[in-house]
Amino acid sequence: MRKIFIDCPEQIPCNPCVHICPVGAITIEGSITNLPKGNKELCTGCGLCVAACPGQACFLVDTEFKEGFASVDFPYEFLPLPTVGMTVKARDNEGQTLTDGTVEAVIQRESSHQTAIIRISVPTKYAYLVRGIKPITDFVKAL
Amino acid sequence: MSDSGEKSYDVIIVGAGPAGLGAAIESGKAGARTLLLDENQKPGGQLFKQIHKFFGSKEHFAGMRGFLIGEKLLEEAVKHNVEFRLGARVWGLYPDGCVTATDEENSLNFKGKKIILATGASENALSFPGCTLPGVITAGAAQTFVNVQHVLPGKDFVVVGSGNVGLIVTYQLLQAGANVIKIIEAAPKISGYGVHAAKIRRAGIQILTGHTIISASGRDQVERVIIAKVDENFNPIEGTQQTILCDTVALAVGLSPRIELAGAGGCEMTYSKTLGGVLPVHDDNMETSFEHILIAGDLSGIEEASTALDEGRLAGCRAAYRLGLMTLEDYTSKKVMILNRLAELRCGPFGNKRMLAKEEIWKKAV
Numbered sequence: 001m002r003k004i005f006i007d008c009p010e011q012i013p014c015n016p017c018v019h020i021c022p023v024g025a026i027t028i029e030g031s032i033t034n035l036p037k038g039n040k041e042l043c044t045g046c047g048l049c050v051a052a053c054p055g056q057a058c059f060l061v062d063t064e065f066k067e068g069f070a071s072v073d074f075p076y077e078f079l080p081l082p083t084v085g086m087t088v089k090a091r092d093n094e095g096q097t098l099t100d101g102t103v104e105a106v107i108q109r110e111s112s113h114q115t116a117i118i119r120i121s122v123p124t125k126y127a128y129l130v131r132g133i134k135p136i137t138d139f140v141k142a143l
Numbered sequence: 144m145s146d147s148g149e150k151s152y153d154v155i156i157v158g159a160g161p162a163g164l165g166a167a168i169e170s171g172k173a174g175a176r177t178l179l180l181d182e183n184q185k186p187g188g189q190l191f192k193q194i195h196k197f198f199g200s201k202e203h204f205a206g207m208r209g210f211l212i213g214e215k216l217l218e219e220a221v222k223h224n225v226e227f228r229l230g231a232r233v234w235g236l237y238p239d240g241c242v243t244a245t246d247e248e249n250s251l252n253f254k255g256k257k258i259i260l261a262t263g264a265s266e267n268a269l270s271f272p273g274c275t276l277p278g279v280i281t282a283g284a285a286q287t288f289v290n291v292q293h294v295l296p297g298k299d300f301v302v303v304g305s306g307n308v309g310l311i312v313t314y315q316l317l318q319a320g321a322n323v324i325k326i327i328e329a330a331p332k333i334s335g336y337g338v339h340a341a342k343i344r345r346a347g348i349q350i351l352t353g354h355t356i357i358s359a360s361g362r363d364q365v366e367r368v369i370i371a372k373v374d375e376n377f378n379p380i381e382g383t384q385q386t387i388l389c390d391t392v393a394l395a396v397g398l399s400p401r402i403e404l405a406g407a408g409g410c411e412m413t414y415s416k417t418l419g420g421v422l423p424v425h426d427d428n429m430e431t432s433f434e435h436i437l438i439a440g441d442l443s444g445i446e447e448a449s450t451a452l453d454e455g456r457l458a459g460c461r462a463a464y465r466l467g468l469m470t471l472e473d474y475t476s477k478k479v480m481i482l483n484r485l486a487e488l489r490c491g492p493f494g495n496k497r498m499l500a501k502e503e504i505w506k507k508a509v
Binding site: 007008011013014015016020031032052053054055077078093095131132135 | 490
């Protein structure tokens with residue numbers, strides 16, 4: 001099951017994640033600058049928070065995606081979008097490439113206001129380290 | 144078209160960014176005859192350059208992209224009968240409430256019972272050999288190029304400064320297809336929000352802290368920059384120079400309140416390092432040393448669009464109250480609500496410093 005994973009380390013005034021979650025799985029107690037908490041029991045893995053978070057700090061992780069592989073859903077706002085089946089460089093928060101990943105889904109919803117959600121599979125040990133991919137830069141070269 | 148006579152309004156607002164729009168909405172809503180002046184051809188201030196999703200709470204349209212917030216605010220201002228005068232550069236403000244402007248052809252004269260200045264901020268420059276070469280621009284200019292004009296001002300960028308402006312503009316340059324080679328930051332750590340930094344680091348951009356730009360050089364335009372490590376006093380360390388080939392340097396080294404008009408109006412000034420430098424003394428009703436001149440947004444201290452919007456709303460309500468269009472009871476309840484929202488935005492490790500600085504300014508107004 002895909003479940004919410006939040007990497008929101010700093011106390012900044014922000015709470016769209018709380019309002020977008022249809023099942024109340026994300027809460028911020030007290031002040032708006034407090035850090036959000038994700039409740040994996042309640043989370044249905046819909047991914048609305050992944051696209052809504054202005055800080056791109058919400059992810060979905062499925063540690064049992066496939067034998068030996070986890071899936072990670074993350075927001076992506078570059079063009080061109082990757083395509084399903086593509087091999088991509090999976091990166092951590094510092095931009096270090098951890099491993100190759102395979103694009104499993106590219107999700108675009110109108111309610112996400114142009115933020116796509118990309119799902120990639122990676123070896124399970126990287127499940128909670130992957131935060132994105134090296135952007136596909138083909139179109140930059142074409143310029 | 145010529146304006147020979149002087150047009151009178153209850154409230155004249157200068158600057159149609161988030162603060163000015165917030166003020167106009169509240170003043171218009173209260174029934175004040177409201178005029179909103181802006182030197183640009185389009186209202187919205189910096190909002191229409193902001194293509195990223197905003198932080199904040201629901202009341203601040205959090206999660207919405209900046210330009211869409213601008214559209215929403217405009218719609219609301221129009222609904223409340225706010226009169227817009229665009230392309231009008233205000234150059235004078237007199238003690239009797241006279242506001243003089245020019246639309247490049249005519250001199251325009253207006254008279255307001257209350258004046259709300261929401262003139263925003265200007266970007267700081269940085270002086271180094273080669274800083275006048277074509278290719279050295281501010282981050283805000285780079286943002287205007289890519290997000291408003293849809294033109295890349297260069298190919299290979301070095302961004303100077305890792306505050307939120309530097310981080311956001313870098314992200315947007317990447318979205319526009321630019322190659323950002325590095326961000327350099329003189330401070331020992333990244334100064335903007337970690338989440339903004341993470342967005343660009345994930346994309347592979349290195350943020351080099353403890354480094355400054357030494358010089359830019361090139362034949363007719365920037366072709367390379369030299370950067371170096373700095374010591375704890377921000378002095379370059381000998382032997383740490385490195386050359387980076389690039390064609391554009393985008394400076395994101397802070398903002399300063401645009402105080403010229405407030406100065407012309409005679410408003411008492413004060414200094415706050417945290418809030419960006421010299422700014423008009425004001426109280427927590429946004430009134431300056433002159434009761435009829437109010438201020439809001441970056442002019443009253445460099446913060447964010449969400450704080451600017453709420454400060455504008457507060458100034459608009461205050462002006463309406465002073466004009467007798469709002470009861471003290473109504474005003475007080477609105478003020479408490481807005482100040483509570485602002486206090487929320489001004490807490491946490493980033494906001495708290497600004498809260499304390501604001502309180503210092505308010506004390507001076509007593």
